[in-house]
Structure formats: structure tokens, C-alpha cells
Amino acid sequence: MHQTLVIAKQTFKESVRNKILYIFIAFGLVTIFCSAFMPAVSGEKIKIVESVCLRSITFFGMLAAILLASSSIPSDIEDKVLWTITTKPVSQYSFILGKVTGFVYIIGLLVLILGSASYALIKVVDSLQKDTEHQGLTARQMFEPAHLKITGKSAKKSGNIHWIEGEKGCASSWSFTGLESKNTSDKIVIESNMFVESRNNRKKTIPVNVKVVNHFTGESHRETVTVANKKPSFLRWSNETLGGGKNLTIVMTPQHSGDFLGIRPDSLRLFLGNKSFEYNFLKGLIVISAQFILMVVIATLGSTFFSLPVNILFCLFIFFCGNITDFMRDISTVITIAGAHEHDHEHGISAVVKKPSTFVTLLNSILTAPLTTLSYILPNFKKFNIGNYFIESINIPIKRIFASFVYMFLYIIFCLPISFIVFRKREFA
Amino acid sequence: MDKTLAIKTNNLTKVYRSFFGRKKVLALNKLNIEIKVGEIFGLLGPNGSGKTTTMKLLLGLIFPTEGNAFLLGKATNDIKTKSRIGFLPEESCFYRFLNADETLDFYGQLFNIPKKERKVRADSLIKLVGLEFARKRPLRQYSKGMLRRIGIAQALINDPDLIILDEPTSGLDPIGTKETKDIISELKKQGKTVLLCSHLLSDVQDICDRIAILDKGTLQVSGTIDNLLSHKDLVEMQLRNLSDETVEELKSFITERDGEIVSIRHPSNTLENLFLKIVQERRKSTDSVTHSQ
Structure with missing residues (x-):
């Protein structure tokens, strides 16, 4: 030593x-x-x-x-x-x-x-x-969902994205735990960042029903929020929503039939308090x-x-x-998908590759394994x-x-x- | 292993191989030497004879292809034994951004020598090798001779029992060479073992008890200087104050008794002795002038 x-x-x-x-x-x-x-x-x-x-x-x-x-x-x-x-x-x-x-x-x-x-x-x-607009130097306390549950039958699943349709008995349910803030004036801010598709309009914004359930108090709050495709939407509630508890469940579902919400596990974040x-x-x-x-x-x-x-x-x-x-890893995935002639995903990466060629097949056989192995090593x-x-x-x-x-x-x-x-x-x- | 032996090698062999494992150079071939404790042993040989390879093998810098070696009764890779060894490499390999004090302090720390003792040892060694005037200068500003001197100092920082010196007088002026030889002789008096590797034959002859000569990796001869160099059939006498007539009488006396006179000459001084005499006398006079002022 x-x-x-x-x-x-x-x-x-x-x-x-x-x-x-x-x-x-x-x-x-x-x-x-x-x-x-x-x-x-x-x-x-x-x-x-x-x-x-x-x-x-x-x-x-x-x-x-x-x-x-x-x-x-x-x-x-x-x-x-x-x-x-x-x-x-x-x-x-x-x-x-x-x-x-x-x-x-x-x-x-x-x-x-x-x-x-x-x-x-x-x-x-x-x-x-x-x-x-300047908010000062802060560090917002972020909470990631402990659990994401899709209730009912989702419209489809593409990669790690679940698509749910309104009025089909399907909903996404996020559970947040350990929520607490010393400052009672702190607001609970929920930020959603989701994919949106709609048969009803071309603007890619849909109304979504949001229900916040507090299992500690047994109370729930309902609100409707307009969600845009891949753009963050915010909901704000008072700290009192917690009512002394530390856990909240947030349930989201599109309001109308024909509206689709694409959800990933990290699509929802909750902020409470500052460090x-x-x-x-x-x-x-x-x-x-x-x-x-x-x-x-x-x-x-x-x-x-x-x-x-x-x-x-x-x-x-x-x-x-x-x-x-x-x-x-993405490159090797692209090569693999292209080489395998797969086109069945509407929301997957294969949608952009239309014509598999000999060159792609050759790349598939030469590069995929080394690239994947290297990316993990x-x-x-x-x-x-x-x-x-x-x-x-x-x-x-x-x-x-x-x-x-x-x-x-x-x-x-x-x-x-x-x-x-x-x-x-x-x-x- | 015999405790009177400081170094022992058994069929020590080193083959340098190329990148693909193909046999390349036989640097050392089945070397068997034994160096006793307290002995000054000289390893001689032309360039590429295997001297430095032997030293590297002994110090664990490279690994033997065959055979083995022991230093102070232990295997060459024994860490504890290394605390009893001092090594001066052929090239002066030090951190050039350090000065003499820092260099000796660094190597002293590697031996876990307490701070106060390190300071005392560093002071005395710097004085011993004559680097007091440049002790705060970074080594990058040192001449080759000065680097050899600091090299000798670092080899002695741990007061070692076994000192391995590779070309210790290389790059030194005649005074430095003599001082180094004096240091080695002093080490012998202290009972230390010295393995000296050199191709400067006069240096080896002056200070070594025994020598070994290597050529192309093979041991050619080994033994004491006296045994190897003395001619048993020749007698050399140096006489003073003889007249020419007396010399002639001696010649005829020897011839009458079937003796053969090989040479009769007036011995001359060596150039080294002459140089040392002149420089040392000049230094003495300069010192006395300085003191009187």
C-alpha cells in the first residue's frame, strides 16, 4: 500500500x-x-x-x-x-x-x-x-413512475410503445411512490410526452382524460388535457392533493374513439419540490x-x-x-431488419426500409454480430x-x-x- | 542454497523471440556462475555478449527461457529480496523533471525508508558522488557523467547488500572513474557484494576479485584475476638505482643459469595516473588559494 x-x-x-x-x-x-x-x-x-x-x-x-x-x-x-x-x-x-x-x-x-x-x-x-421567464438556479425533484400498467386491451404494441385507443376500455395507469415535499407551497407538476395519432383530425393533438387517484385519502381528481404528438404537456396540482400520503396513481386514456395514445414507461414524469x-x-x-x-x-x-x-x-x-x-445497436438492428425483409411494423424502424438489397444482406452477415457484440462490450x-x-x-x-x-x-x-x-x-x- | 553465495545461476538461458514466436537470438546460453558474499565480481564481454541480458534476468526485468537464478538465496522475483539490492542500469533511466534530492527521496520512499533517514542518506550520497553543486537542478539539465553519479547514488540509497552495476564508469571523466572505483572498493570493505558489468577492462582489473568473460551468450572463462592474468613462467622485478654495469652483470648472471631475458625497460607512468596527478595537484592549489583568501 x-x-x-x-x-x-x-x-x-x-x-x-x-x-x-x-x-x-x-x-x-x-x-x-x-x-x-x-x-x-x-x-x-x-x-x-x-x-x-x-x-x-x-x-x-x-x-x-x-x-x-x-x-x-x-x-x-x-x-x-x-x-x-x-x-x-x-x-x-x-x-x-x-x-x-x-x-x-x-x-x-x-x-x-x-x-x-x-x-x-x-x-x-x-x-x-x-x-x-428566468426561474433561477433550481434542481427540481423528479419522480419516475414506479410502475406502468396498461389495463384493458391495447390497440397494438410496437417496440416498447403501447398504443391505446379511446372508449375501448383501455387505459394507462402510472403509480408514483415516495412523494413528499417539506414546502407545502410546492406544486405537483406532471409532464407527459407521448405519441399521438388520430383518425379524426390531422393536427396530431387529442383530448385525454386524466384521473389522479390518492389511495391514502381515497380521493380522486379528474381533468382533461390536450396532448400533442411528441410535445410535452403539463398538469399542475396543489401539494394538498397528497393529503398526507406519499403515493399517487395517474390514469390516462384518450377521450374519443379513433384517437390513439402511444405510451412508453418514461412518458410520464412527476415533479415535486426543489433541491x-x-x-x-x-x-x-x-x-x-x-x-x-x-x-x-x-x-x-x-x-x-x-x-x-x-x-x-x-x-x-x-x-x-x-x-x-x-x-x-440501432445500425445493427436496421441491417438485421432490412436483411430479414420485415415490413410488418407500422410504427417500427422497418417502415423506412423498403427495398432490401444484396448489399444490405452482405452487411447483415458481416457487420451485425460484431457491431452488436462491440456495443455491449x-x-x-x-x-x-x-x-x-x-x-x-x-x-x-x-x-x-x-x-x-x-x-x-x-x-x-x-x-x-x-x-x-x-x-x-x-x-x- | 549456500548462504555464502550472493548470486547463483543454473543453466540460465535466454532466447529472444520474434513477434510470432519464431526463434530469433540466443542471448544467453546455459550460464552457470556463483558469486560469493563480499566479493567484487566482474562480468566482461564484447557488445552483445549477454552481459546486460544476464543482469536483466537476475533483476527479473526479463524471464529466463531455461534455467533459474537466485539472489541472496531467493528467487529473482522475490519482492523482499529486492529491498537488499541496489541496481545501476547501463542507461541513466530516471524521471528527468526531478532534481537530485527529489530523485533520491522518491527511490528512498520505495524502500519505505523513514523521512529523516532518507534525508540523511540522500545528503551523504550526494556528497559521496560529488553532486552537491547541482542537487536542486532538474536531471534533464545533467550531463551524462552527472547522471551516472546520481545513478550510483540511487543504487546505494537503501544501503544494499548486493549491488549490481552496469557500466558504472561509462561517461565519467578519469576523476569520476577513480572516485567510482574508490566507492566500489569501499563497498567491498563494508562486506557488500558487487556484480560489475563492464567492457572497460582496466576498471575491472583494478577492483574485481573474480571475473567471468562472456562471448555470444556463452561463458568462456571465469576465475580470480591473479589466476587468469599471471604468467607462472615469467618473473618481473622492479629495481631502483642500478648502474648500466650492474644491469649487464645481472644479464650475464641470468644467461649463465639458462634464464631467458624477455625484456628490460624503464617503466612508464600510465596516462590515467598522470592525468589524476596533474588535476588533483591543481585542485589542491586552487583550494588552498581559496582558503587563504
Whole structure:
């Protein structure tokens, strides 16, 4: 353990004296401060600043993690510094762990600097916002449905979308649990984002009956809301609707026959109360840092068997592909569907592919399996993307942070032992 | 294993293979050597003879294709044994952004030496290798000779029982070479074992008790310097204050007794001795002027 900390301290010192780190910090700071001068295209300027700040931290932090972590061990091997370290009482495990720990320190420093600058800028921009639409820096407490139930017979199911038709005895029922807010003036806000189709009109808006049931008090509220296709609709109720309870059930069904509502499990969100922006921002930085640590571990793994330039390319490849794993899965799905000549989904992806060709069939046989496999093996960096929480002023749930860290630790558990084994078997000629 | 042995190799063999596993180079072929505790052992050989490969195998930097080796009675990959070993690589491989103090402190920390003791050891070693004037300068600004000096210091930071030195005098000026040889001799007095690898034969001859000569990875000869270099059929006498007549008388005396005179000459000083004498005298006079001022 002592040797691990010595190597970690040395790695930190080495990185601190590396000009690359300062270049990334400088570019990061410039980008962050430039965001204050960006014109607000729509909505609040503060959202643009928050978004640019978080993206800058992510981008420059990731570049620093890749370049510093992927170059350190190959440089030590190339400069033969490793000869004088591994001939001392330092195990290969201590060396690798020390390197990773050192990079965690340096990433902490980088996130601290860029995060502090971002926070300061966001506060300044926030204090300068004077328009009436400006809501201030808040983090709305979001509740996702614990359960979605479709009662009656749904019109059809396409992928994960259930389509229900009005007046057919079919309804969607969402259960929300654990709802509470200390401030009694907080409103319950329900946001729905659904697909809409109608045989009756071409405007793609339909009236929907909404019933809010409080099982604690036995009371229920009814309302009709107009829902547009893929556009958010809002309903607001007083906090008193809860009546001392913590659970609500929301039932939705189209008002008229011939109107269809396309529902996914995440089509409905409920907001109640606010959390501190500072706490939310800190949580955001923690999630962002987790992906840097993941990349450091991957770069360290690569550096145990790749040379410096190859390792940098390897890390950039992982980073690039790790951001498009969903896309890779979609592509492989498109190829599979196209190759299989399936056209029976009206609301599925196959609707856009009309003519399967020899080329598509060939792609199907060559690319589908590797793309699908890669998309599951490579780390999905989208899991660390928390930008939307800040754009929508939503409090990052603790379970999201927990999930990010579990995901990161799973990769660490997979990568570190391989690094140990490879490094132990490696000769330093 | 015999506790009087510091190093022992059994049929130590190393074959470097190409990427596809095809046999490429036989770097070391069934090396068997035994180095006793407290001995200064010289490993000699031309470039590519397998000297450095032997050292890397002993230090666990590379793995043997066949055979095995023991350092201080333990396998070469034993971590605890490494705390009793000092190593100076052929090339000076250090973090160039550190200065001499930081370098010795870093290596001292790897041996878990307490902070105060590290400081004391670093001070005395920097003084020993003559780097006091440049101790705060980053190593990237050091000359090759200065890097060798800091290399020697880091090899001794843990007060090792076994010191493995690869070309310790490479890049050093004659004074540095002599000082290094003096350090090695001092280590012998302290009972340390030194494995010295060099192709500077005069260095090895001056300080080693025993040597081994390698060529193309194979041990050619090994033994004590005296045994290997002395000519049992020749006698060398150095005499002072003899007149030419006395020399002639000695010649005829020897010839009468069937002796063969191989050479009679006036011995000359070595260039190294001359250089050391001149530089050291000049330094002494400079020091005395400085002190008197």
C-alpha cells in the first residue's frame, strides 16, 4: 500500500509538471468563459452556459485523462524508468494501482479547477439574468413512475410503445411512490410526452382524460388535457392533493374513439419540490469524474501492452465508440431488419426500409454480430451524460449516481486484473 | 542454497523471440556462475555478449527461457529480496523533471525508508558522488557523467547488500572513474557484494576479485584475476638505482643459469595516473588559494 501511494504521488507530480495538463485547463477555462458571451437562441441563457460548462469539463477532462493516462506507462517503459522502479521492492500491482490512483488525483484537480470556474460563471450569469421567464438556479425533484400498467386491451404494441385507443376500455395507469415535499407551497407538476395519432383530425393533438387517484385519502381528481404528438404537456396540482400520503396513481386514456395514445414507461414524469443547485452541480461533477476514472483504467490497461501512439488511438477509439454504442445497436438492428425483409411494423424502424438489397444482406452477415457484440462490450459513456438534468433543471437522483459508479466499478473489476496479469507477464528488455 | 553465495545461476538461458514466436537470438546460453558474499565480481564481454541480458534476468526485468537464478538465496522475483539490492542500469533511466534530492527521496520512499533517514542518506550520497553543486537542478539539465553519479547514488540509497552495476564508469571523466572505483572498493570493505558489468577492462582489473568473460551468450572463462592474468613462467622485478654495469652483470648472471631475458625497460607512468596527478595537484592549489583568501 505504501508503494502504491508513493507511485501515486509521483504520477501526480509528473502530471502536474506536464504542460499538456495546463493546456487542457487553459482551453477548458477559455471555453467556459466564452459561454457567457454566447447569444441565447431560445430559452434561458443560463441553460446554455450550464450546458457549455459541463460539456467543456467532460471534453477537456476526457482528453486529459486519455493523453496523460495512456502516455505515462509507455513513456516509463520507453525511457526505461521502469528498470529502476521494478527492481525496487515494488510489485506490479502496486505500480499499476499507484498509476491509476495518481491519475484519479490529477482528474480530481482538473475537475476542481474547471468545476469551480464553471460554478462561479453560472452564478454570475444567473445574477445578471433579469427577464421574467428566468426561474433561477433550481434542481427540481423528479419522480419516475414506479410502475406502468396498461389495463384493458391495447390497440397494438410496437417496440416498447403501447398504443391505446379511446372508449375501448383501455387505459394507462402510472403509480408514483415516495412523494413528499417539506414546502407545502410546492406544486405537483406532471409532464407527459407521448405519441399521438388520430383518425379524426390531422393536427396530431387529442383530448385525454386524466384521473389522479390518492389511495391514502381515497380521493380522486379528474381533468382533461390536450396532448400533442411528441410535445410535452403539463398538469399542475396543489401539494394538498397528497393529503398526507406519499403515493399517487395517474390514469390516462384518450377521450374519443379513433384517437390513439402511444405510451412508453418514461412518458410520464412527476415533479415535486426543489433541491439545491449547488448540491446538484456537485453530483453532476461526481458523475462526470466517474467516466474519467473509467477511461483512466482503460488507458492503463491499454498501456500495459500497447505502445504510446497505439494506446492513444486505442483510447480515442474506445471513447468515440463508447459514445455511439446505442447508435451501433440501432445500425445493427436496421441491417438485421432490412436483411430479414420485415415490413410488418407500422410504427417500427422497418417502415423506412423498403427495398432490401444484396448489399444490405452482405452487411447483415458481416457487420451485425460484431457491431452488436462491440456495443455491449464497450463502455457506454452516455450513462455518464447528465447534461439533460441541468438543461431541464432536474435534481440528479442518487440512484443515477449509484448506477454510474456501479457501472464504472464493473469495468474496473474487469480491466484492472487484466492489466495486472499482462504487466506481470511483460518483459522490459 | 549456500548462504555464502550472493548470486547463483543454473543453466540460465535466454532466447529472444520474434513477434510470432519464431526463434530469433540466443542471448544467453546455459550460464552457470556463483558469486560469493563480499566479493567484487566482474562480468566482461564484447557488445552483445549477454552481459546486460544476464543482469536483466537476475533483476527479473526479463524471464529466463531455461534455467533459474537466485539472489541472496531467493528467487529473482522475490519482492523482499529486492529491498537488499541496489541496481545501476547501463542507461541513466530516471524521471528527468526531478532534481537530485527529489530523485533520491522518491527511490528512498520505495524502500519505505523513514523521512529523516532518507534525508540523511540522500545528503551523504550526494556528497559521496560529488553532486552537491547541482542537487536542486532538474536531471534533464545533467550531463551524462552527472547522471551516472546520481545513478550510483540511487543504487546505494537503501544501503544494499548486493549491488549490481552496469557500466558504472561509462561517461565519467578519469576523476569520476577513480572516485567510482574508490566507492566500489569501499563497498567491498563494508562486506557488500558487487556484480560489475563492464567492457572497460582496466576498471575491472583494478577492483574485481573474480571475473567471468562472456562471448555470444556463452561463458568462456571465469576465475580470480591473479589466476587468469599471471604468467607462472615469467618473473618481473622492479629495481631502483642500478648502474648500466650492474644491469649487464645481472644479464650475464641470468644467461649463465639458462634464464631467458624477455625484456628490460624503464617503466612508464600510465596516462590515467598522470592525468589524476596533474588535476588533483591543481585542485589542491586552487583550494588552498581559496582558503587563504
